Amino acid sequence: MKKSFYILGFITFFTLGIGAMFEFLTWPYRGIIVFMFLNFGLIPTYFYQKYKQC
DSSP states (O other), X not given: OHHXXXXXXXXXXXXXXXXXXXXXXXXXXXXXXXXXXXXXXXXHHHHHHHHHHX
């Protein structure tokens, strides 16, 4: 589970970098990309991992 959390974290921060590139170049859909990965990927996985540790 910890390995998948690290992989998902890497993908999320990679996507944040792409979202920043979209922001600087003023391309459309820049916020949606970051929002989807954070809210439906990394954050639920983080809380699930913390729940399993207790």
